Amino acid sequence: MSNMSTVQRLRSSASFRYKLSVALRLILAIFLIIFSIFPILWVISAAINPTGSLATQKLIPSNPGLDNFRELLTSGEFPFWTWFGNSIKISAITSVLSLSITTIAAYAFSRFRFRGRKTMLKGIFLIQVFPTLLALVATFLMISQFGDVIPFIGLNQHTSLILIYLGGAMGTNIWLMKGYLDTVPRDIDESAMVEGANNWQIFTKLILPLLKPILIVIAIINYIGTYGEFILARVLLKSNEKYTLMVGLQIFAGAQFDQRWGVFAAGALIGGLPIMIIYLILQDKIVGGLTTGAVKG
Amino acid sequence: MTSIDPEIITESQGKKTDSVLPKIIRYVLLFAGNAAVGYILSRFINLGYYTLAIAVFILAVFVNFVLLVKKVYPLRWMVIGLVLMGLFTIYPIIFTIWVSFTNYGEGHLITKEQAIDQILDRTYLPETGKAYQWTAFKSPEGDYALWLIDAEGNAYLAKPEEPISQPQTGEEGVGELDEDGIPVTIEGYQRLNVILAVSDKNLSKIQFGEEGKTIQVRTPSEAAELLPKYVFDSDLDAMIDQETGVVYRNLRGVFSSSTGQELKPGFIETIGLSNFTRFFTSPALRGPLIRIITWNFAFAFLSLLINFSLGLLIAIIFNEPGFPFKKLIRSLLIIPYTIPALLTILVWRGMLNPELGIIDRLLENWFGWAPPWFTNQWWAKAAILLINLWLSYPYFMLICSGSLQSISDDYYAAAKVDGANGWQQFWHITLPLLLVAVGPLLISSFVFNFNNFNLIYIFNGGGPPMANTPTPAGHTDILISYVYNLAFSGSRGIDYGFASAITIVIFVIVGTITLFQFRFTGMWEEVSENV
Numbered sequence: 001m002s003n004m005s006t007v008q009r010l011r012s013s014a015s016f017r018y019k020l021s022v023a024l025r026l027i028l029a030i031f032l033i034i035f036s037i038f039p040i041l042w043v044i045s046a047a048i049n050p051t052g053s054l055a056t057q058k059l060i061p062s063n064p065g066l067d068n069f070r071e072l073l074t075s076g077e078f079p080f081w082t083w084f085g086n087s088i089k090i091s092a093i094t095s096v097l098s099l100s101i102t103t104i105a106a107y108a109f110s111r112f113r114f115r116g117r118k119t120m121l122k123g124i125f126l127i128q129v130f131p132t133l134l135a136l137v138a139t140f141l142m143i144s145q146f147g148d149v150i151p152f153i154g155l156n157q158h159t160s161l162i163l164i165y166l167g168g169a170m171g172t173n174i175w176l177m178k179g180y181l182d183t184v185p186r187d188i189d190e191s192a193m194v195e196g197a198n199n200w201q202i203f204t205k206l207i208l209p210l211l212k213p214i215l216i217v218i219a220i221i222n223y224i225g226t227y228g229e230f231i232l233a234r235v236l237l238k239s240n241e242k243y244t245l246m247v248g249l250q251i252f253a254g255a256q257f258d259q260r261w262g263v264f265a266a267g268a269l270i271g272g273l274p275i276m277i278i279y280l281i282l283q284d285k286i287v288g289g290l291t292t293g294a295v296k297g
Numbered sequence: 298m299t300s301i302d303p304e305i306i307t308e309s310q311g312k313k314t315d316s317v318l319p320k321i322i323r324y325v326l327l328f329a330g331n332a333a334v335g336y337i338l339s340r341f342i343n344l345g346y347y348t349l350a351i352a353v354f355i356l357a358v359f360v361n362f363v364l365l366v367k368k369v370y371p372l373r374w375m376v377i378g379l380v381l382m383g384l385f386t387i388y389p390i391i392f393t394i395w396v397s398f399t400n401y402g403e404g405h406l407i408t409k410e411q412a413i414d415q416i417l418d419r420t421y422l423p424e425t426g427k428a429y430q431w432t433a434f435k436s437p438e439g440d441y442a443l444w445l446i447d448a449e450g451n452a453y454l455a456k457p458e459e460p461i462s463q464p465q466t467g468e469e470g471v472g473e474l475d476e477d478g479i480p481v482t483i484e485g486y487q488r489l490n491v492i493l494a495v496s497d498k499n500l501s502k503i504q505f506g507e508e509g510k511t512i513q514v515r516t517p518s519e520a521a522e523l524l525p526k527y528v529f530d531s532d533l534d535a536m537i538d539q540e541t542g543v544v545y546r547n548l549r550g551v552f553s554s555s556t557g558q559e560l561k562p563g564f565i566e567t568i569g570l571s572n573f574t575r576f577f578t579s580p581a582l583r584g585p586l587i588r589i590i591t592w593n594f595a596f597a598f599l600s601l602l603i604n605f606s607l608g609l610l611i612a613i614i615f616n617e618p619g620f621p622f623k624k625l626i627r628s629l630l631i632i633p634y635t636i637p638a639l640l641t642i643l644v645w646r647g648m649l650n651p652e653l654g655i656i657d658r659l660l661e662n663w664f665g666w667a668p669p670w671f672t673n674q675w676w677a678k679a680a681i682l683l684i685n686l687w688l689s690y691p692y693f694m695l696i697c698s699g700s701l702q703s704i705s706d707d708y709y710a711a712a713k714v715d716g717a718n719g720w721q722q723f724w725h726i727t728l729p730l731l732l733v734a735v736g737p738l739l740i741s742s743f744v745f746n747f748n749n750f751n752l753i754y755i756f757n758g759g760g761p762p763m764a765n766t767p768t769p770a771g772h773t774d775i776l777i778s779y780v781y782n783l784a785f786s787g788s789r790g791i792d793y794g795f796a797s798a799i800t801i802v803i804f805v806i807v808g809t810i811t812l813f814q815f816r817f818t819g820m821w822e823e824v825s826e827n828v
Contacts, residue, residue: 022620022621025614025615025620026621026622028614029615029622029626032611032630033626033629033630035687036629036630036632036633036687036691037629037632039633039641039644039645039648039687040632040636042644042648042655043644046647101375101377101378101381102378104374104375104377104378105374105375105378105379107374108371108372108374108375109375112370112371112374114369114371114372117371124382125811126808126811127382127386127387127390129744129804129807129808129811130386130390130804130807130808131748131777131800131803131804131807132386132389133748133750133777133781134393134777134780134796134797134800134803134804135386135389135390135392135393135800136781136784136785137393137396137784137785137793137796137797138388138389138390138392138393138396139385139389141392142349142385142388142389142392145341145344145346145349146349148340148344148346149337149340149341149344150337163381163384163385164385166381166385167381167382167384167385167386168382168385168386169378169381169382170375170378170379170381170382170386171382171386174378224637227637228637228638228639230639230751230755231750231751231754235785246637246639246640249639249640249643250639250643250755253643253646261647264643264647265644268640268643268644271637271640272636272637272640272641275635275636275637276632276635276636279631279634279635280628280631280632280635283627283628283631287695287699
């Protein structure tokens with residue numbers, strides 16, 4: 001009898017302890033969640049607060065409305081939709097092109113053996129470590145010189161910005177891509193080659209379809225990265241209607257931060273939410289894409 | 298490992314290009330491309346953009362080599378990427394390295410040839426020497442013309458910015474000459490009498506004639522040709538003032554006299570390692586630089602430690618399979634990571650705003666005091682670490698929970714048998730195994746934070762400013778934001794040369810860490826084996 005009750009007691013105390021630990025952890029989770037989403041809630045609150053200034057904002061606005069959004073989208077002073085469109089255009093083009101360039105190059109690095117291959121891989125990695133921000137002066141001068149001869153890759157042009165992003169693509173993505181390609185068994189290539197397919201056919205018909213899921217993930221990661229890039233765009237773009245969203249909002253925030261806080265918040269929300277939603281929907285895939293490739297090297 | 302033999306590749310490539318037509322098309326395209334590059338090169342050279350021209354030329358040769366030589370067939374797959382990388386990444390890096398050995402910056406923005414050309418264009422009016430007698434004419438619109446007669450009796454007509462001519466009567470509107478050989482009338486102009494001419498204040502300031510031969514009124518009776526003020530002596534590498542005889546020697550990119558007089562503009566000049574020695578030895582810079590470097594390392598290290606610890610803690614606490622709301626908790630916790638950092642940093646700037654920001658107002662209400670986030674250097678540093686924690690703990694949470702799941706349960710089972718408690722299990726199993734897996738990511742993250750320009754620049758621009766520094770520097774500045782100010786802010790003079798030198802120093806630091814990472818993780822070996 002006593003034996004039974006001890007076991008029961010033990011069992012119930014263990015389950016009690018487990019429940020307690022879960023409860024404590026849930027409380028901790030609540031604190032962490034508050035820390036993590038408080039700024040976001042606050043931006044939402046600022047965006048729907050009609051008084052619109054930093055000083056008068058409360059967490060729960062007294063009479064919420066969409067005035068800030070209306071002001072943001074209709075005032076001609078800051079062409080929000082143009083900025084937004086510029087950002088989407090630049091990020092989409094950069095993402096697709098950089099993925100194409102690096103995937104093709106990574107295929108060669110993964111499948112062909114040629115002299116200087118290892119040196120090139122190492123070199124690309126070291127170059128990527130050089131903070132591009134620091135070559136900004138040189139980049140700026142180069143683009144202005146290019147612009148004197150070929151106007152569409154001069155200063156204040158989206159083309160030049162995209163080209164510079166593409167110039168950095170090899171450095172950041174080639175190792176990742178090569179890592180994925182190395183995981184595709186080589187037998188596939190060899191059997192196809194025996195049947196007389198050439199490398200280009202193997203690459204496009206066999207390898208690419210296999211890589212499709214991961215390519216989509218990398219494209220999205222690239223897209224988000226370019227979308228958030230700020231400093232190169234800030235230095236190279238000069239006129240209001242050419243700005244990307246990040247540049248536009250940063251300049252807007254610098255100029256009239258305190259008074260027009262609500263309008264800024266509305267802009268930040270529209271600019272940030274799409275990315276956040278993409279992320280949350282695809283979180284497992286994106287996380288996988290971020291870590292597996294990187295951990296493998 | 299079965300690797301593909303290059304021979305096979307070239308063979309299959311050979312089969313493909315057997316037909317002649319694609320080959321022709323390829324050559325035509327290549328030729329057209331080369332022609333376009335040739336045109337661009339000629340324009341660059343005309344404009345004096347030699348370095349860029351060299352870079353484009355090298356890349357064009359590389360492209361031709363890759364497309365024409367069968368042996369380097371694999372490179373054809375990556376030629377676009379390599380060219381873009383060469384032009385937009387490597388060229389700026391090499392340019393930066395070159396600039397770090399020069400004095401490029403305020404007052405030294407043009408090449409030596411351009412500066413010499415500008416200085417040689419300057420003229421002066423000699424007090425003695427060949428002279429002309431002059432007579433002035435003035436049009437109703439206020440334009441002037443001079444009739445000049447030299448010692449040999451030759452007559453000239455000089456107008457501003459027009460070549461000096463020797464017209465006869467009837468040419469260029471010149472009317473009858475009087476007994477002194479001076480035209481009585483010139484069409485469109487009225488002859489000024491001596492008194493009017495001498496009292497005319499404009500006349501002595503006007504330069505008549507075109508560049509190359511310019512004449513100016515020297516005295517009421519004489520006009521003289523302006524002479525070039527400076528002559529360049531290439532042996533001395535010096536400018537010699539023809540008027541005063543003063544010699545201006547090239548001193549670090551500007552022609553200076555022995556008394557310290559300088560001829561503007563200065564020019565870009567190689568100054569060896571001066572920028573680097575300045576970085577390491579200049580006493581005025583040493584104070585701020587040591588503080589900036591110390592904070593730079595502290596910031597990168599503390600960020601890594603704090604952010605990784607919180608991420609790991611969260612990953613461990615909620616790692617348990619079947620934990621309630623696990624998915625929801627994770628989704629809410631990664632939110633900071635999903636929004637472009639620029640936006641959230643600006644939001645934090647608003648929230649921490651003294652007096653107006655929500656956090657300060659809340660703290661004021663509760664405790665009657667709020668930290669001076671922007672004016673006190675320690676609170677500013679704390680704010681930056683806090684924001685960085687918010688921005689990046691989700692990343693560590695994600696990579697840690699990913700790696701935790703890959704640690705086999707067998708280890709823990711064995712540990713339990715040995716009677717290890719939870720704490721011991723963490724220190725002896727979880728942490729070491731985890732560090733092996735995420736080690737490279739931690740190092741990359743350190744490097745990223747070491748150069749985390751966006752956070753510093755957007756949050757407070759490196760403020761609060763340090764007092765009494767030779768160039769602008771703030772207490773929360775890291776090297777890269779300090780460099781940015783040197784190169785772009787220009788409030789106390791831009792200095793590309795020095796900024797580039799610091800860039801190289803940063804590169805060496807970061808590069809060393811990266812190489813260490815390779816050693817540490819055996820990544821190079823992996824490159825060699827794995828394939």
